Amino acid sequence: xxxxxxxxxxxxxxxxxxxxxxxxxxxxxxxxxxxxxxxxxxxxxxxxxxxxxxxxxxxxxxxxxxxxxxxxxxxxxxxxxxxxxxxxxxxxxxxxxxxxxxxxxxxxxxxxxxxxxxxxxxxxxxxxxxxxxxxxxxxxxxxxxxxxxxxxxxxxxxxxxxxxxxxxxxxxxxxxxxxxxxxxxxxxxxxxxxxxxxxxxxxxxxxxxxxxxxxxxxxxxxxxxxxxxxxxxxxxxxxxxxxxxxxxxxxxxxxxxxxxxxxxxxxxxxxxxxxxxxxxxxxxxxxxxxxxxxxxxxxxxxxxxxxxxxxxxxxxxxxxxxxxxxxxxx
Amino acid sequence: xxxxxxxxxxxxxxxxxxxxxxxxxxxxxxxxxxxxxxxxxxxxxxxxxxxxxxxxxxxxxxxxxxxxxxxxxxxxxxxxxxxxxxxxxxxxxxxxxx
Numbered sequence: 420x421x422x423x424x425x426x427x428x429x430x431x432x433x434x435x436x437x438x439x440x441x442x443x444x445x446x447x448x449x450x451x452x453x454x455x456x457x458x459x460x461x462x463x464x465x466x467x468x469x470x471x472x473x474x475x476x477x478x479x480x481x482x483x484x485x486x487x488x489x490x491x492x493x494x495x496x497x498x499x500x501x502x503x504x505x506x507x508x509x510x511x512x513x514x515x516x517x518x519x520x521x522x523x524x525x526x527x528x529x530x531x532x533x534x535x536x537x538x539x540x541x542x543x544x545x546x547x548x549x550x551x552x553x554x555x556x557x558x559x560x561x562x563x564x565x566x567x568x569x570x571x572x573x574x575x576x577x578x579x580x581x582x583x584x585x586x587x588x589x590x591x592x593x594x595x596x597x598x599x600x601x602x603x604x605x606x607x608x609x610x611x612x613x614x615x616x617x618x619x620x621x622x623x624x625x626x627x628x629x630x631x632x633x634x635x636x637x638x639x640x641x642x643x644x645x646x647x648x649x650x651x652x653x654x655x656x657x658x659x660x661x662x663x664x665x666x667x668x669x670x671x672x673x674x675x676x677x678x679x680x681x682x683x684x685x686x687x688x689x690x691x692x693x694x695x696x697x698x699x700x701x702x703x704x705x706x707x708x709x710x711x712x713x714x715x716x717x718x719x720x721x722x723x724x725x726x727x728x729x730x731x732x733x734x735x736x737x738x739x740x741x742x743x744x745x746x747x748x749x
Numbered sequence: 750x751x752x753x754x755x756x757x758x759x760x761x762x763x764x765x766x767x768x769x770x771x772x773x774x775x776x777x778x779x780x781x782x783x784x785x786x787x788x789x790x791x792x793x794x795x796x797x798x799x800x801x802x803x804x805x806x807x808x809x810x811x812x813x814x815x816x817x818x819x820x821x822x823x824x825x826x827x828x829x830x831x832x833x834x835x836x837x838x839x840x841x842x843x844x845x846x847x
Contacts, residue, residue: 511759511761513761534761663764674775678774678775679775702821707823711809715807715826717830719832726796728797730798730832731783731785731786732783732803736807738809739778740775740776741775744774
């Protein structure tokens with residue numbers, strides 16, 4: 420009987436160990452990431468707070484201003500068009516698909532949103548399904564009020580609610596902590612997991628921030644793979660229902676580096692362009708100058724066939740894409 | 750969904766590409782345009798060019814959404830292309846009114 424009790428106790432201990440392992444996941448140090456320390460977000464506000472980077476502004480004001488002007492600062496809202504496209508992706512996508520399990524926004528889970536959020540908000544993976552429902556409802560409500568406000572700009576209730584939700588949606592973004600912590604280490608079994616008290620950049624040492632007192636070198640901070648985690652390879656085949664959005668890193672690897680190209684994303688989009696953390700692309704004059712050689716040649720010829728004359732101008736446009744990926748791409 | 754030869758614009762509508770009309774990195778791409786001058790019947794019944802000059806503008810636009818909505822003008826080239834320049838007059842009288 421005593422032996423049975425010991426076996427029973429051992430089994431219980433094993434079960435508890437197993438369930439803890441599943442909760443934390445494999446890998447040493449995974450239990451000290453931001454999400455492991457704080458626990459998964461249960462509300463949109465908790466997700467915003469989990470990666471709140473406002474503490475960085477005091478010391479990195481210029482960098483913050485650059486970032487605030489970047490698309491990363493409004494990664495799910497964009498100009499409003501990105502947010503509207505996400506609604507289309509929900510309505511025409513998994514809400515319309517027979518086997519997705521989604522009929523209304525209440526059925527939406529984090530995994531449904533990851534087709535968009537894998538890149539537009541990678542920290543969405545650190546949230547519970549209740550956040551997916553809340554975010555989907557926020558998007559729908561923002562759109563409904565934006566339409567009302569557009570139709571009747573004097574509709575104060577609609578204008579106020581639209582603005583309120585726009586603020587929420589723009590608070591969910593790719594900020595300092597997303598790149599300099601959460602996404603700063605790709606090879607976690609080799610280099611360790613990003614730790615909750617550390618910011619990752621070019622140096623090791625102390626960091627003057629009570630929440631992030633440590634600074635460590637990220638081996639990918641100046642490598643294209645950092646950006647490639649989102650500006651991706653093409654189809655996201657790991658999803659239950661694959662999507663395809665960004666293909667820039669795939670194009671970079673197979674059409675640029677494979678042909679001898681040597682520069683990184685950061686070298687063109689941050690350094691040579693002088694853009695820093697604005698990290699702009701097709702709309703920025705410096706990037707437009709860097710992107711392309713453009714040459715036009717023209718001449719005339721006349722083709723006379725009996726009494727039929729065909730004079731024509733021939734215009735030849737020669738272009739060489741000097742970017743490290745196909746144009747257009749993203 | 751690219752499980753055939755259809756591919757949509759939305760990310761949820763595709764999982765591959767069926768063709769790429771973008772500019773590949775490092776490769777020269779040439780686009781040629783043949784633009785015909787208008788012609789008319791001359792006094793001898795043969796055709797002559799109605800206009801001797803043509804103003805041509807080439808614009809390269811980046812269209813993030815495939816339309817002119819939010820499109821950005823990247824390059825522009827314009828020139829007046831004359832039948833009397835850069836080409837010798839044709840030896841056939843019908844081709845040259847003067």
